[in-house]
Amino acid sequence: MIEWIPFEKLTNFQIIREEELRMIFMATWLDGIRIIEGEPVEYTQSCIESCGVNLIILHDLQTCDSFIKELTNYMQLEGNVVYGITQNTKTNQYIIVIPDEFNSRRNNSNGVCKYCKCYNTSPAWCQSCDPRREVLKWTHENKGINNLIKEFQFKATEYEKVVEWIQFDKLINLQEIKGESDFVSMATWVKGVRTFKGESGKFTQSRTISSVDLMKLNYSQTSTLELVENFKVLMQLEKYRIHGITQNTENGQFVLVIDFYNDKRKSINGICKHCARYNTNPVWCQLCDPPKKIQETSGDKNIDDCIMEFQFKATTYETVIEWIPYNRLGNIKEIGRGGFGIVYSSIWLDGKRTVEGDDSLGYAPYREKSCEVALKTLPGSQTNSSEFLNEDMYVR
Structure with missing residues (x-):
């Protein structure tokens, strides 16, 4: 049901946009839209007070007859809803009053828009204003x-x-x-x-x-x-x-x-100490940490460059590879031999990288001291680092 809406019942006018044939405003309707309350058989008529509405002002409509024609055409389009009609008391323009296009997104938890005085459509943001x-x-x-x-x-x-x-x-x-x-x-x-x-x-x-x-x-x-x-x-x-x-x-x-890396940053991963944003994984910022990793060097440029390349690609703290001095490996024992090299067991005194903690307490980097690892040698790689890299590192 559409009705005549006195112009003084509309306040807080805000223009939303201007189109080729019309202008769209937002306003607060003090009387509010009609609703039905109650249970079946006991329904009652009511109104939502002070609700937001949109106003359509059509260009170049000087007569009542031309306005009625345009109003009829608008109402015949599927999905269009009209609350009523009003008339600007200063310009005498007839105006169509329709639902607020963002009404379904307005929520009191988002706060109140300081311009239209309606609830915002998202926190601190009114999409109309x-x-x-x-x-x-x-x-x-x-x-x-x-x-x-x-x-x-x-x-x-x-x-x-x-x-x-x-x-x-x-x-x-x-x-x-x-x-x-x-x-x-x-x-x-x-x-x-x-x-x-x-x-x-x-x-x-x-x-x-x-x-x-x-x-x-x-x-x-x-x-x-x-x-x-x-x-x-x-x-x-x-x-x-x-x-x-x-x-x-x-x-x-x-x-x-x-x-x-916005899609990977989460609060549970902690704060990166370099860029002060959430980490991309627990205690690891994929943008800042790889280039800041300080490693011991092997003395062989090919080996060092290879390790650095893989460090730049590391996506978590635990998957960073590094140069391990031989004197940090103890209790070395041969456990297998074949055409592709010899395999040893050993104790890595510094221990592998890991992360401790949980989502509620937070995370911290940690190394498992004196963990057991396997060592593998490759035939022919003792004097040729390039051959070692080609056979092992890049076949992963």
């Missing part, structure tokens, strides 16, 4: 980049997922990341990543100074379109948390500001 304010902020003089950022800001469903233009001078402590692609480096973002703070029902938007990863975008320097398309592809991947885009002021290269 906040995206429009984000796009009003300064971005970049390049129209293609500017429109790209605004497009995704309009689509943002959560405060933490908003992408933005990031000034390059706000990224400090730039450093290369060994072992990763040449396209990835790390920096500290002084403005900080988006987060929300507070408790349920009182969440507020906030920022936290954090390490971020910088990924060079692969594109032709003369083709903004190629840059835009590559960015859209990366936005569809759930692996990364994308904070925004910046531009290196020295070489003009556009760079994506992201969390490269």
